[in-house]
Amino acid sequence: MPIIHVHMFEGRTLDQKRKLVSAMTDAVVKSLDAKPETVRILLHDMSKSDMSVAGVLHSDKK
Numbered sequence: 618m619p620i621i622h623v624h625m626f627e628g629r630t631l632d633q634k635r636k637l638v639s640a641m642t643d644a645v646v647k648s649l650d651a652k653p654e655t656v657r658i659l660l661h662d663m664s665k666s667d668m669s670v671a672g673v674l675h676s677d678k679k
Contacts, residue, residue, distance in 0.1 A: 618655045618656075618657060619645050619649060619651055619655065619656050619657065620657040620658075620659070621641060621645070621656070621657065621658045621659070622659045622661060623637070623641075623658065623659065623660050623661065624661045624663060625660070625661070625662065625663070626662070626663060626664070626665055626668075626675075627662040627663060627664055628662075629662070634660060637660075638658045638660070641656075641658055642656045642658065664676070
């Protein structure tokens with residue numbers, strides 16, 4: 618059973634998330650020969666203050 622975690626900044630619409638999980642499920646089914654009902658995708662919305670690169674919060678980038 619493939620389990621995929623997607624971490625992304627908050628702000629995506631439900632329609633965007635629906636399109637994403639549909640396309641990802643199709644890709645897993647085709648590439649791993651898995652059944653769609655076995656594919657699990659967990660979406661993790663996070664604020665820009667929850668991620669940093671090189672010691673700088675993304676929310677502090679200009």
